[in-house]
Amino acid sequence: MTTLPDQRPESLGGYVVHNLPFPKELNTETLALLKQMTPIQIEQVYSITYLHSYGQDSPFFAGLTNGVFLGSRDPKTGYTYANPRGHDMYTGEETRWVALPNEGTVHAFTVCHFGSEEFLPDCPFVL
Numbered sequence: 001m002t003t004l005p006d007q008r009p010e011s012l013g014g015y016v017v018h019n020l021p022f023p024k025e026l027n028t029e030t031l032a033l034l035k036q037m038t039p040i041q042i043e044q045v046y047s048i049t050y051l052h053s054y055g056q057d058s059p060f061f062a063g064l065t066n067g068v069f070l071g072s073r074d075p076k077t078g079y080t081y082a083n084p085r086g087h088d089m090y091t092g093e094e095t096r097w098v099a100l101p102n103e104g105t106v107h108a109f110t111v112c113h114f115g116s117e118e119f120l121p122d123c124p125f126v127l
Contacts, residue, residue, distance in 0.1 A: 016043040059097055060084035071100040 018041040023030035054061050060083075063070040072081045072095035074088035082104075085095055113124045 017041070018043065056086045057084040063099075069100045069102060070097050072096070073098045 019038045020040055021037065023033065060070050069082075070084070072083075072085040073079065074091060074093050074095055076091060076093055077088065079088060079090070080098060080100070081095070082100060087094055110127045111124050112119075112127060114120070115123055115125075119125070
């Protein structure tokens with residue numbers, strides 16, 4: 001019975017090629033053995049350069065890079081967001097960039113809409 005030669009990594013144009021056995025002589029028996037051949041694998045370097053866009057938030061991040069904290073303000077209501085927003089979430093009006101102070105107080109909360117069985121009657125609740 002004829003067998004395929006030993007598998008060995010080969011170099012093919014700078015790539016490392018794995019599982020590249022091939023019979024020395026082609027006949028009915030060796031051609032039938034090709035159905036048992038393992039898939040050829042090519043090892044190569046893979047590199048991608050990503051281009052990220054900050055879009056309409058670009059002034060916010062450019063400000064942070066230069067030590068300036070920018071916020072967004074609705075010109076009609078005066079409501080100010082400490083994060084970049086193109087439009088006010090209540091009125092839909094376009095906001096304007098404003099410089100914010102480097103010190104302040106952060107107010108935050110979380111609304112829990114579900115909890116363990118013991119707290120289900122209290123849902124939703126604010127933490």
